[in-house]
Amino acid sequence: MNKQRLFLFIPLAIFVLLGVLFWRGLSLDPNEMPSALLNKPVPVFELPVIPAPENPQGLITANQEMLKGKVSLLNVWATWCLPCKQELPFFNTLKAQGIQIYGINYKDDNAEAQRWLSEFHNPFVFSVLDADGRLGVNLGVFGYPETYVVDKQGVIRYKHIGEMDAQIWEKTIKPIFDSLN
Amino acid sequence: MALDFVQLAPEMGQFALILSLCLSAALFVLPLVGAHYGSNVLMQSGRSLATGFFIFVTFAFCCLVYSFLHDDFSVKYVASNSNSLLPYYYKISAVWGGHEGSLLLWIFMLAGWTFAVAIFSRSLPLDMQARVLAVMGFVAVGFLSFILFTSNPFDRILPIPPQDGGDLNPLLQDIGLIIHPPVLYMGYVGFSVVFAFAIAALLTGRLDSAWARWSRPWAIMAWGFLSVGIALGSWWAYYELGWGGWWFWDPVENASFLPWLVGTALIHSLAVTEKRSLFKSWTLLLAIFTFSLSLLGTFLVRSGVLTSVHAFANDPERGVFILAFFLLVVGGSLTLFALRAPVVKGSAGFNLLSRETFLLGNNILLTIIMIMVLIGTLYPLVADALSLGKISVGPPYFNLFFLPLMGLLCLLMAFGPLSNWKRTSGMQFVKLLWKPWAISLAIGLIFPLVYRDKYEILAALTVFIASWIATALLADLFYRLRNSDSFLAGLRKLSLSYFAMLVAHAGIAATTLGVGLTSIYTEQRDVRMEVGQKVTVVEYDFILNKLTHIDGPNYTAEEALITVMKDGKFLREMKPQKRRYLASGSTMTEVSLDVSLMRDLYVAMGEPLTETAWAMRVHLKPFVRWIWLGALMMGFGAVLAVADKRYRKAIKQESPVVEVAVGKLVNE
Numbered sequence: 001m002n003k004q005r006l007f008l009f010i011p012l013a014i015f016v017l018l019g020v021l022f023w024r025g026l027s028l029d030p031n032e033m034p035s036a037l038l039n040k041p042v043p044v045f046e047l048p049v050i051p052a053p054e055n056p057q058g059l060i061t062a063n064q065e066m067l068k069g070k071v072s073l074l075n076v077w078a079t080w081c082l083p084c085k086q087e088l089p090f091f092n093t094l095k096a097q098g099i100q101i102y103g104i105n106y107k108d109d110n111a112e113a114q115r116w117l118s119e120f121h122n123p124f125v126f127s128v129l130d131a132d133g134r135l136g137v138n139l140g141v142f143g144y145p146e147t148y149v150v151d152k153q154g155v156i157r158y159k160h161i162g163e164m165d166a167q168i169w170e171k172t173i174k175p176i177f178d179s180l181n
Numbered sequence: 182m183a184l185d186f187v188q189l190a191p192e193m194g195q196f197a198l199i200l201s202l203c204l205s206a207a208l209f210v211l212p213l214v215g216a217h218y219g220s221n222v223l224m225q226s227g228r229s230l231a232t233g234f235f236i237f238v239t240f241a242f243c244c245l246v247y248s249f250l251h252d253d254f255s256v257k258y259v260a261s262n263s264n265s266l267l268p269y270y271y272k273i274s275a276v277w278g279g280h281e282g283s284l285l286l287w288i289f290m291l292a293g294w295t296f297a298v299a300i301f302s303r304s305l306p307l308d309m310q311a312r313v314l315a316v317m318g319f320v321a322v323g324f325l326s327f328i329l330f331t332s333n334p335f336d337r338i339l340p341i342p343p344q345d346g347g348d349l350n351p352l353l354q355d356i357g358l359i360i361h362p363p364v365l366y367m368g369y370v371g372f373s374v375v376f377a378f379a380i381a382a383l384l385t386g387r388l389d390s391a392w393a394r395w396s397r398p399w400a401i402m403a404w405g406f407l408s409v410g411i412a413l414g415s416w417w418a419y420y421e422l423g424w425g426g427w428w429f430w431d432p433v434e435n436a437s438f439l440p441w442l443v444g445t446a447l448i449h450s451l452a453v454t455e456k457r458s459l460f461k462s463w464t465l466l467l468a469i470f471t472f473s474l475s476l477l478g479t480f481l482v483r484s485g486v487l488t489s490v491h492a493f494a495n496d497p498e499r500g501v502f503i504l505a506f507f508l509l510v511v512g513g514s515l516t517l518f519a520l521r522a523p524v525v526k527g528s529a530g531f532n533l534l535s536r537e538t539f540l541l542g543n544n545i546l547l548t549i550i551m552i553m554v555l556i557g558t559l560y561p562l563v564a565d566a567l568s569l570g571k572i573s574v575g576p577p578y579f580n581l582f583f584l585p586l587m588g589l590l591c592l593l594m595a596f597g598p599l600s601n602w603k604r605t606s607g608m609q610f611v612k613l614l615w616k617p618w619a620i621s622l623a624i625g626l627i628f629p630l631v632y633r634d635k636y637e638i639l640a641a642l643t644v645f646i647a648s649w650i651a652t653a654l655l656a657d658l659f660y661r662l663r664n665s666d667s668f669l670a671g672l673r674k675l676s677l678s679y680f681a682m683l684v685a686h687a688g689i690a691a692t693t694l695g696v697g698l699t700s701i702y703t704e705q706r707d708v709r710m711e712v713g714q715k716v717t718v719v720e721y722d723f724i725l726n727k728l729t730h731i732d733g734p735n736y737t738a739e740e741a742l743i744t745v746m747k748d749g750k751f752l753r754e755m756k757p758q759k760r761r762y763l764a765s766g767s768t769m770t771e772v773s774l775d776v777s778l779m780r781d782l783y784v785a786m787g788e789p790l791t792e793t794a795w796a797m798r799v800h801l802k803p804f805v806r807w808i809w810l811g812a813l814m815m816g817f818g819a820v821l822a823v824a825d826k827r828y829r830k831a832i833k834q835e836s837p838v839v840e841v842a843v844g845k846l847v848n849e
Contacts, residue, residue: 004524011466012515019508021563 041155042067042074042148043138047128050105052117055126062128067154071180072100074148074156075124075164076136078108079116081144083163090165091123099177103127106136106144149173151180191256191335194244198335201237201292202325204230208295208318212311224307227314228299234321235296242276242289245334249276255342258282258334264348264764266735274359275349281334283362287479288324290363290370295321298374298399305395312384316377323506331499348735348764357417365410365437369475371403372440375447376472379465380514383521393455393464398823400451400468401681404444405819408688411437412812423770423785425705425800427808428696430579435558436478442551443471446544453540457531457602462522463544469518473511474551480507532604539597546590553582591646591693595653598682599660613660617652624648633702643697650690654683677825685818688811695807704801710741712793718801721782722746723755728793736760738771741786741795745775757797759786781805 042064049059067074075091077084091101103124105113110129117127130136139148149158158176160168208230215223245258249272254260262282263275277286295317302310328334352358378396382388414437419427428434447467454464480503531537557574599605599613625645629637661679665671704718710725717723726742738760745752758771775782780803787796 002524005519008462008522008524009519011469012512012519015511015515018559019512023504 038156038159041153042150043135045128045130045135045138047130047135050103050110050113050117050127050129052114052122052124052126054117054122054124059126062126064154067102067150069152070100071152071177072102072125072150073177074102074104074150076104076106076139076141076144076146076148077127078106078144079112080108084145085116085120087145087164088120088123090169092121093166094169095123100125102150104135104139105129106141107131107133147173149176149180188253190244190247190251191253191337194241194248195329195333195335197237197241197244198325198329201234201241202322202329204234204237205318205321205325208234209315209322210318211315212318213315216308216311216315219308221307224311227311227318230318231295231299231314234318235292238289238292242285245282245285246273246276248335249273252346254344254346255337255339256334257336257338260338260343260346262346262349264346264735266764267349267354268734270359271349271354274353277362278349278353278358281328281332283366284324284328284332285334286363287366287370288321288328290366291317291321291324291373294370294374298377302395306387309381309385309387309392309395312381313374313377316380317373320373320377320510323510327499327502327506331502345764348762351736351760351762351765351767351769352421355417355421357413357421361410361413361417364406364413366479368403368405368407368410368444369437369440369479371399371406372444372468372472372475374399375403375468376514379468380517383465383514383517386521386523388461388465388523390455390458393451394828396468397448397451397455398828400444400448400471401819401822404441404448405816405823407437407441407444408812408819409816411441412809412816416809419805420772420774423772423798425703425783425785425798425802427699427805430557430576432481432558435554436481439551439554439558440471440474440478442547442554443467443474446547446551447471449540449543453537457537459531459537460541460544462518462524465518465522467544469511469514473507473514476507476510530603534600534605534607534610536597536600536602536605539593539600542593543590543597546586546593550583550586550590553586554579587693588642588646591650591689594686594689595650598657598686599653613656614653617649617656621645621648621652637701640698640701643694643701647690647694647697650693651687654686654690658683676827678822678827681818681820681822681825683818684821685815688814688818690811691807691814692811695804695809695811698804699802699808702803703805706797706799707787708797708799709790709794710797716797716799718799720748721752721801722749723784723799725795725797726754728795731758733760735764736762736769739786739789739795741784741797743773743784745782755782755784757784757786759789776806778806779803 044064046061046063049055049062073094075087079085095101101124103126105127107130110131113127113129117124128135139146145163147160147164148156149160151157157180158173160173164173208227211223211230212227215221215226248256248259249263250269252259252263252265252272254263258279258281262278263272267275275282277283295314298310298313298317302313305313375396378392378399382392411434414434415427418429418434419425447464450460450464450467453460557578560574595614595617596610599610601609622645625641625643625648628644629640632640661675662668662671665674706716706718708716710716712725712727715722715724722745724744724746726744729740729742731738731740738758740756740758743755743757745755753775755773755775757773760769760771761767762769770785770787772783772785774784780801783798783800783802785798787798789795
């Protein structure tokens with residue numbers, strides 16, 4: 001085969017390369033939304049806590065250090081987000097099982113959020129007020145609600161986008177949660 | 182209970198599809214075997230099989246249309262895309278409103294093009310014709326198995342069919358969407374013919390001027406359809422989406438634009454291959470790429486892979502089939518290309534200043550533009566595959582490279598028609614082009630002064646480029662007429678394909694002008710309007726007179742009555758609507774337009790703010806019509822080129838050659 005013919009293989013080579021990339025891109029699992037922060041610590045924050053009777057006594061602001069110690073869930077919610085409201089009862093059953101859930105109130109109105117928490121049974125240990133959405137951006141939030149599994153060292157181990165319910169909990173999140181304990 | 186045709190139409194349609202799959206499989210195999218062993222009977226079977234394939238697919242398509250017209254909601258596809266309240270013309274267009282039906286439309290078009298090849302290629306050497314039809318048969322086998330095994334439009338919901346259908350997406354209930362997909366698909370599928378010619382050439386090794394001359398009209402026709410199809414899509418987006426934009430660089434648009442870019446390169450490269458027997462491998466490669474990108478466009482748009490990479494994984498059966506077929510077609514043809522494409526021998530016989538060079542420049546620029554658009558379109562996908570995160574690529578990226586490169590292409594475009602094959606003297610260009618250059622420079626510099634108070638340097642550039650193309654075409658025309666007795670007598674001597682070039686190139690000038698001036702001079706006001714309030718846009722006043730409630734056939738609407746005054750004098754009334762469709766509950770913006778060649782007035786209703794106030798979009802869009810006018814001119818140019826009698830004449834001259842070719846094969 002002469003040299004010039006080798007050049008004619010270039011288009012084929014490029015195509016094969018593209019094909020491999022395509023194959024990888026297409027075979028990704030649709031439900032597995034990669035989080036930029038997977039296996040990285042929760043970003044640093046220092047935010048006001050939404051007043052609620054269930055909060056630990058005297059807590060005014062909270063930071064990422066307070067999530068450490070126990071495997072926990074971190075839930076991003078807002079009063080304007082309908083599914084967030086629908087998943088609240090399920091979070092309350094989790095709370096009853098002794099699971100710690102922390103809330104991030106994302107781009108919301110403080111007064112409205114307070115009313116919400118008192119009206120629909122507050123499942124959270126506490127919720128921080130992320131009024132300008134800075135923490136949300138650092139977490140890479142792009143759907144609401146989002147729920148993160150955070151291990152004892154405060155490292156994010158899993159991210160679930162969308163409403164949480166018993167089925168999702170039992171099938172995917174509980175195994176991860178238990179393995180970290 | 183007696184079964185009548187209404188009830189059986191879907192089964193008959195499905196049966197017809199199965200039969201056409203069998204026929205297309207035969208069409209793929211028999212002529213190819215015949216061509217290999219030199220069997221005349223087998224080679225000639227191609228034409229009959231192609232005809233049969235066409236008849237059965239047409240029948241299947243009619244069955245689906247019939248089910249739609251008769252509201253047979255036991256057919257799942259009908260139930261999810263139609264509704265008994267739809268007017269009959271939307272019921273017909275609903276046939277290609279979803280994935281399954283548009284796939285059937287694609288196959289219907291493919292059958293039509295295959296049939297056309299069977300009719301118009303009688304004069305081709307028999308083995309060539311057999312191979313071309315066989316490749317078309319192969320493509321048909323792929324698509325028919327895809328539709329039958331994964332996306333059957335005739336699937337039933339039995340035993341309890343729904344009472345009424347889920348309705349056609351209101352966005353698609355529109356004249357633009359009735360004609361846009363068929364025209365676009367005609368373009369996409371048309372390139373399968375050129376692809377088939379390219380593969381046949383690779384198989385036989387017969388890659389000469391005659392081959393290029395056979396392929397050219399098909400390529401030009403497909404290109405014309407694609408041009409008009411893209412323009413229709415842009416026009417539709419403009420008046421239907423309610424944002425006032427006409428091109429968004431979104432993946433769906435890019436998917437149709439990619440084959441157009443390579444297709445444009447292809448029709449120019451084919452000219453060189455025909456006239457000068459050069460760029461042969463390059464032409465083949467472009468033919469393969471054009472069809473591959475058409476396939477990519479069809480698949481990606483319909484599978485939703487571009488909006489979300491994960492669309493495939495949600496429906497693995499379709500995804501794997503599509504990918505496998507695509508890999509087979511593109512990988513197979515590129516392998517064939519690598520093994521069989523002619524290797525360039527010796528140096529090319531043309532000077533730096535020659536038509537060959539300019540057409541090569543055209544090809545290189547178009548290919549670069551295509552690659553940049555492709556990268557912009559696929560980069561988010563690739564980034565996701567490599568875990569670089571989720572990224573979307575926006576208009577700034579596309580405009581950054583597209584505008585300068587396209588500008589350069591347009592500047593060079595003026596030289597192409599004026600140059601000679603092999604060599605042109607620089608003096609010739611100076612002699613012929615100094616006047617167009619001076620005139621268009623003057624027009625360009627003066628236009629912004631006259632048109633608006635503020636001088637826009639980019640507008641000057643746009644007008645200069647557009648008039649440069651146009652005046653250079655005129656200069657070329659006059660140069661060609663220099664020796665004729667009268668203007669008319671001279672015109673009559675020029676060939677149709679020359680006029681085709683003039684019209685299509687002028688179309689590019691018109692589109693350039695439209696794109697540039699609309700982007701620069703659009704005035705838009707997104708405002709809150711109370712009843713009785715006035716909004717002023719340049720010399721136009723828009724007054725909101727009243728808001729009314731309207732009941733349509735399958736929707737309810739709020740309508741605003743707006744009086745438009747020009748320089749204080751009454752011009753017309755405009756009635757934009759905000760519709761709510763009953764079956765699906767979705768809302769739609771009906772834009773109200775005042776159309777003219779020099780400007781469009783565009784009024785769309787946004788959101789209701791109070792009982793008597795709405796958010797309104799009021800736009801003044803200068804020269805926006807020129808964008809689509811230009812595309813229509815390109816389409817018309819394509820028709821003229823194909824109608825040129827030289828293709829018919831050439832066929833007659835070649836008839837004896839055909840006999841010789843066949844005879845030789847038989848003797849082997």
